[in-house]
Amino acid sequence: MLSVCAARRFLLALLAVALAAAAAPVAAGSLSRGTAAFYRGDYVRAFRELSPLAERENAIALGLLGFMYEHGFGAPQAYDAAADLYARAAIQGNPFAQAMLGLLYDKGHGVPQDFVLAYKWLNLAAARTSGRERDAYARFRNAVASKMSTDEIVIGQRLALNWSPALPAPALRLSH
Numbered sequence: 001m002l003s004v005c006a007a008r009r010f011l012l013a014l015l016a017v018a019l020a021a022a023a024a025p026v027a028a029g030s031l032s033r034g035t036a037a038f039y040r041g042d043y044v045r046a047f048r049e050l051s052p053l054a055e056r057e058n059a060i061a062l063g064l065l066g067f068m069y070e071h072g073f074g075a076p077q078a079y080d081a082a083a084d085l086y087a088r089a090a091i092q093g094n095p096f097a098q099a100m101l102g103l104l105y106d107k108g109h110g111v112p113q114d115f116v117l118a119y120k121w122l123n124l125a126a127a128r129t130s131g132r133e134r135d136a137y138a139r140f141r142n143a144v145a146s147k148m149s150t151d152e153i154v155i156g157q158r159l160a161l162n163w164s165p166a167l168p169a170p171a172l173r174l175s176h
Contacts, residue, residue, distance in 0.1 A: 030049045030050065030052060030053055030061075031049075031050070031053055031058065031060060031061060033045070033049045034046045034048075034049030034050035034053070034061065034064065035050075035060075035064065037049060038050075038064060038068070038073075043068060043073045043074020043075070044074050046064070046068065046073075046074055047065070047068060047074045047075055050064055050065050051065065054085065054088075057088060057092070059088075059089040059092040059093070059094040059097065060089075060094065062085045062086070062088050062089035062092075062094070062097060063085070063086065063089040063094050063096045063097035063100065065085050066081075066082045066083075066084075066085030066086040066089065066097060066100060067082070067100065069081040069082040069085060070082035070086075070100065070104070070109070070110075078110075079104065079109040079110030079111075080110040080111075081110070082100075082104065082109075082110055083101065083104050083109070083110030083111045084110075085097075086098075086100045086101040086104065087101055090121060090124075091165065091166045092165055092166065092167065093128065093165030095124070095125040095128040095129045095133070095137070096125070098121045098122070098124045098125040098128070099121065099122055099125035099126075099136075099137045099140065101121045102117070102118045102119070102120070102121030102122035102125065102140065102141070102144070103118070103122070103140060104118075105117045105118035105121065106118040106122075106140075106143075106144050115144055115147050115148050115152060115156075116148070116152050116155050116156045116159070117156075117159075118144045118156075119141060119144050119145060119148065119152070119153065119156030119157075119160075120156045120159040120160045120163070122137055122138075122140050122141035122144060123141050123156060123157065123160040124160050124163060125137040125141075126138040126141055127160070
């Protein structure tokens with residue numbers, strides 16, 4: 001079993017891979033500056049750059065901010081805020097956020113502990129990635145499955161099969 005520090009380093013490495021792959025088609029700007037600041041350890045700047053994007057429901061920014069809140073990087077550690085940010089990105093289909101949300105459900109951090117929902121989100125994350133990232137998410141999913149009954153696994157699989165991504169709601173514009 002991985003130590004907490006080793007698991008955290010592993011998750012940071014996965015985050016780097018996921019963000020690099022997902023950020024490629026995104027135009028340079030706040031997202032690029034925010035992710036670069038994050039990897040430099042300038043979490044205050046990362047938070048400042050990513051927050052406006054998260055307010056516009058950018059899934060990558062939501063996932064990265066969720067990670068910052070979960071681990072207390074540049075923001076107070078707040079599992080409930082992390083869960084909210086991960087959920088907003090996960091419903092858009094962001095595999096990193098899906099996996100992180102699944103891990104929160106597994107531990108009951110910021111959300112009620114629920115192995116079925118943990119399995120669902122980790123299964124979706126594994127299905128939407130490839131390579132080392134997929135292998136890691138599948139291992140996390142299988143670890144959760146080891147705590148579940150066969151019936152619970154079937155329910156988790158069914159939830160994942162019936163799931164489809166949702167686009168973020170457009171911002172409402174109020175006329176003056």
